[in-house]
Amino acid sequence: MSFLAALLPVAIYILVVYKLDSFSLVSVKSLLVLVLTGMAAALICFGLFSLTGMFVSENFSDYSDPVIEELVKAIPLLFLARRKKTVFFIDSVICGAAVGGGFSILENVFFLVLGESLGLGTALFRGLEVALIHMGCSAIISVALMFSVRLAERVRSGLDVKASDTVMAVFLFIVSPALHILHNSFHADPIKQFVIVFGAMALLLIWLYQYDGDMIHRWLDRGLDKQVSLLMSIKEGNLGDTKTGRFLMSVKENFPQEVFFDLICYVQLYVELSVAAKSRFMMREAGMDMPIEDADKELYLSQYNEFKSLEKSLGKTARMTIAPVVKFYPADRKSLDDLLDECRRPN
Secondary structure, eight states: HHHHHHHHHHHHHHHHHTTTTTTTTTTTHHHHOOOOOOOHHHHHHHHHHHHHHHTTTTHHHHHHHHHHHHHHHHHHHHHHTTSSOOOOOOHHHHHHHHHHHHHHHHHHHHHHSSSSOOOOOOOOOHHHHHHHHHHHHHHHHHHHHHHHHHHHHHHHTOOOOOHHHHHHHHHHHHHHHHHEEEEEEEEOOOHHHHHHHHHHHHHHHHHHHHHHHHHHHHHHHHHHHHHHHHHHHHHHGGGGGGGGHHOOOOOOOOGHHHHHHHHHHHHHHHHHHHHHHHHHHHHTTTTOOOOHHHHHHHHHHHHHHHHHHHHHHOHHHHHHHTTTTTTOHHHHHHHHHHHHHHHHHHO
C-alpha cells in the first residue's frame, strides 16, 4: 500500500494537468513518452549521484543534487523547445510536469526500497510533496526554455525584445533549482512541507500563466493588425499603403515580372493562412470552439498546398529577399499546424 500511496499522486497530477489542455496540444502518447523520459532521467541521476557521492559531502549534496536533477530533466525539455513542440504556456507546463512526474515515480520507489519504513499517511504526503516539487520545477524550466526560444526567434529576425521578457527567462532558470534546493534543505513534517511547496508552486505558476497571456496577446494584437493591413493593401493593389508593402515594391526591380507576381501571391497566401490560424486560436481561447465548415477546410488546405508549391518554385534568392515578411515564429507555426490538423480531420 505504501508503494501505491507514493505513486498515486503522480497519476493524479498528470491527469489534472492534462485536463487543462483544452486545445489538445499534447497527445496521450506523447505524455506517456515524456513520463518514461523522466524515469530515464531519474536513473541517470541515480548513477551520477553514485559517482558524486564519493567526493561530495552529504551536506553539500543538498545543494548540488537538485541542480544536477534539474539539468538532466531539462535535456528532453530543451529538445522539445528547440523543435518548437512547446510554444505556449499550457503545453510547456504539461510537458515539464510529465517529465518531472516520471522522475518522481522512480525517486519515490528508490526511497521506499532503500529508505526507512513509512506509514501509509506519511508515504502519501511524501509522494505528493516529491511529485509536486519535481513536476513544478520541471514545468518552470520548460516555460523558461519556451520563453528563451521565443526571444531567440525575435533576435534572429531583428525584432525588438523587451528587457522584462529577458529578465523573466533568466529569473525562471534561477528560481527552479533554487526552489528545489530550498526544498531539500528544509526538513520538516511532510504535511507542512507539502503545504509550503504547494503554495509556492501554485502562486508562481499562476503568475507565469498571466505573464504568458500578456505575451500571447502582444503576439496576436500586433501581428494580426499588421497582417490584416497588408492583406487589404495587396487585394486593393495599393502596396504603398503599408511599410511591408513599400518594402515589397522596393525589391520589384530585382526580379522578372512573373517572378515578382509569384512573390506577391506567396506573401498573400502566407498572410491569409496566418490570419486564419490566429483568428482560430483567438476563437478557441475565447471558448468558441465551433467546427470549421467543410468549404473553409478545403480553402485552407488548398491555400497551404499552393503556398508550399510556390515555395518550391521560387528560388532561394527570392525567398531570402522576402524573409523579413514571410517568417514563422514558434507560435505562428504551432497555430498554423493546429489549423491544418483540424482541417484534415472530419467534422
